[in-house]
Amino acid sequence: MNSQSLRDLVREHIREVPDFPKPGIMFKDISPLLANDQLFERVTDWMVEKARGSHPTHVLAIESRGFIFGAPVAHRLGAGFVPARKPGKLPWKTVRAEYELEYGTDALEIHQDAFGPGKRVLIVDDLLATGGTARAACDITEELGATIASVVVVLELGFLKGRERLGNQTIHSLVEF
Amino acid sequence: MNSQSLRDLVREHIREVPDFPKPGIMFKDISPLLANDQLFERVTDWMVEKARGSHPTHVLAIESRGFIFGAPVAHRLGAGFVPARKPGKLPWKTVRAEYELEYGTDALEIHQDAFGPGKRVLIVDDLLATGGTARAACDITEELGATIASVVVVLELGFLKGRERLGNQTIHSLVEF
Numbered sequence: 001m002n003s004q005s006l007r008d009l010v011r012e013h014i015r016e017v018p019d020f021p022k023p024g025i026m027f028k029d030i031s032p033l034l035a036n037d038q039l040f041e042r043v044t045d046w047m048v049e050k051a052r053g054s055h056p057t058h059v060l061a062i063e064s065r066g067f068i069f070g071a072p073v074a075h076r077l078g079a080g081f082v083p084a085r086k087p088g089k090l091p092w093k094t095v096r097a098e099y100e101l102e103y104g105t106d107a108l109e110i111h112q113d114a115f116g117p118g119k120r121v122l123i124v125d126d127l128l129a130t131g132g133t134a135r136a137a138c139d140i141t142e143e144l145g146a147t148i149a150s151v152v153v154v155l156e157l158g159f160l161k162g163r164e165r166l167g168n169q170t171i172h173s174l175v176e177f
Numbered sequence: 178m179n180s181q182s183l184r185d186l187v188r189e190h191i192r193e194v195p196d197f198p199k200p201g202i203m204f205k206d207i208s209p210l211l212a213n214d215q216l217f218e219r220v221t222d223w224m225v226e227k228a229r230g231s232h233p234t235h236v237l238a239i240e241s242r243g244f245i246f247g248a249p250v251a252h253r254l255g256a257g258f259v260p261a262r263k264p265g266k267l268p269w270k271t272v273r274a275e276y277e278l279e280y281g282t283d284a285l286e287i288h289q290d291a292f293g294p295g296k297r298v299l300i301v302d303d304l305l306a307t308g309g310t311a312r313a314a315c316d317i318t319e320e321l322g323a324t325i326a327s328v329v330v331v332l333e334l335g336f337l338k339g340r341e342r343l344g345n346q347t348i349h350s351l352v353e354f
Contacts, residue, residue, distance in 0.1 A: 017268040027268040031288055035235070035257040044252070058212070064241035068258065072249045075221070080212040081245065091194040091204040111208055 006046060009039055010154070010175050028155055028177065030126055034068065043174065044069060047124065047152045048076045050172040054149035056122035058082050058115050060141060062108065062133050063089070069154065070124035079122065082114045084137050097139035099132035108136040110144070117145035128153045128173055131162025138169060183219055187331070187352050190216055205332055205354065207303055211245065220351065221246060224301065224329045225253045227349040231326035233299035235259050235292050237318060239285065239310050240266070246331065247301035256299065259291045261314050274316035276309035285313040287321070294322035305330045305350055308339025315346060 013036055015029040034040050047069060058080045061070025067083060074081040087096065087107050094109040115121060121141045128134055128151075138148055148169055156162070156173035163171055190213055192206040211217050224246060235257045238247025244260060251258040264273065264284050271286040292298060298318045305311055305328075315325050325346055333339070333350035340348055 015269060020268040021265075029268045031260070031267075031269070031291070035259060035291070037251060037255050037257050040248075040258055041252050061245075064244060065260075067241060067244040068238075068248045068260070071245045072252050074214060075218050075249050078214050080214050081217055082212060083208070083242075083245070088198075090208075091197040091206045092192060092208070114208070114212070 006042055007175050010043065013039055014155070014175075028127065028157075030065065030154065033154075041072075043154055044072045044076065046174055047073050047154075047172075051077060051122045051150055051152050054122065054170065055120055056149040057119045058146070059122050059124055060084050060110065060114075060137055062123070062125040062137055065127070066125035069126060073122070073124055073152075077122070080115070082110060082121075084108045084110050084133075084140070095140050095143050097136035097143070099136040101132065106132075108133060108140060110140050112144070115141075115144060115146045119146040120149040121146050122149045123151040125153050126155060128156045128162045128171065130160045131165035134162065135165045138166060183223060184352050186216055187220065191332070191352075205304065205334075207242070207331065210331075218249075220331055221249045221253065223351055224250050224331075224349075228254060228299050228327055228329050231299065231347065232297055233326040234296045235323070236299050236301055237261050237287065237291075237314055239300070239302040239314055242304070243302035246303060250299070250301055250329075254299070257292070259287060259298075261285045261287050261310075261317070272317050272320050274313035274320070276313040278309065283309075285310060285317060287317050289321070292318075292321060292323045296323040297326040298323050299326045300328045302330050303332060305333040305339045305348065307337045308342035311339065312342045315343060 013033040017027040020027040059074040063085045093112045098107040150170040152172045156176045190210040194204040197204040236251040240262045270289045275284045327347040329349045333353045
C-alpha cells in the first residue's frame with residue numbers, strides 16, 4: 001500500500017464529532033482507526049518508516065493517545081519508551097515545561113532520569129494542533145540534555161500552524177486537515 | 178528466557194516510590210521497565226502468549242498506562258484496540274460503569290460502538306490493585322453484549338484481593354506483590 005491510499009484509508013477511519021470538547025470544535029476521533037487492527041498497524045509502520053532515519057534511542061510519547069502509537073513504535077525501533085505526562089501523574093522527580101492554552105497554561109512532565117546527554121528522542125503523538133504540547137515535549141527533552149531526533153504524528157491540523165512553534169524540528173504527519 | 182527470570186528482571190526494573198500518590202502508599206513505578214526496550218518487549222510477548230489461547234478479537238486497554246501495553250499486544254494478536262477512558266474524555270456516545278474508590282466513586286467509559294455481540298475482549302492494564310477499574314472494564318464489555326476473553330496485567334497487588342472482585346474471569350499477572 002502506498003502512502004496515498006494509506007492516507008485515504010485513515011481519513012475514512014476518522015470520525016468527526018462536532019462541538020467536542022467544546023462548542024465550535026470539530027473533534028477528530030481516531031477510535032475507528034484503532035479498532036481496525038490492520039489499519040492501526042499500517043499507521044505505526046508508517047511512523048516507524050518516517051522515524052527510523054533519525055536514529056532515535058528513545059520514544060517520548062505524549063499522554064495519553066500518544067501512548068497508543070508510541071509503544072508499538074518504540075518496540076519496532078528497539079527504542080526505550082518514555083511517557084510525558086500531565087502534572088502530578090509521575091511518581092518520581094520530574095522536569096516540567098509549561099505551554100499556553102487559549103485561557104491559561106498547562107504543563108508536561110517527564111522523570112529527571114528519563115534520558116541523558118547523547119540520547120536521541122523521537123516525539124510521538126496522535127495529533128499536532130496548536131503545537132503547545134509538542135513544543136513542551138521538545139523543551140523538556142532539551143532540558144535533560146538530549147537531542148530531538150524528529151516529531152511524528154498521525155494527524156495535523158494545518159490551519160492551527162503548530163508546525164511554526166517547533167522551529168527547525170523535522171516533523172512528519174500522515175494526514176493533514 | 179523462562180518466566181521465572183523474566184519475573185526477576187521485571188522486579189529489578191520497578192522503582193518503589195514511597196508516599197505516592199498519598200502518604201502510606203508505596204507506588205510501583207514502571208518507568209525503568211518501559212525505558213528498557215528489550216525488557217518492555219519481553220513483557221508484551223508474555224502478555225500475548227498468555228492471552229492468545231482466549232482468542233480475543235479486541236483489546237480493551239485501560240487509561241492510561243494500560244494503553245502502553247495494550248497497543249503492542251493488540252498489534253501482535255491482530256486484534257482491534259479499544260480505549261477505556263475516564264469520564265468526559267471520549268468524544269462520541271459512551272457507555273459507563275462506575276466503581277468504588279476509598280472515598281466516593283469513579284467511572285470508566287467506552288464508545289457504544291466499540292464492539293458488539295460475539296466479540297471477545299481481552300482486558301489489559303499495567304496493574305491489578307483493588308480490582309475496581311478491571312471490574313468496571315468487565316461490566317461495560319458485558320453491557321455491550323461482548324464476552325470477556327481474559328484479563329492480563331503486568332503487576333498484581335495480591336494483598337488488595339482485586340482478583341476476588343472479578344468473579345470467574347481468567348486473570349494473568351506476571352509479578353505479584
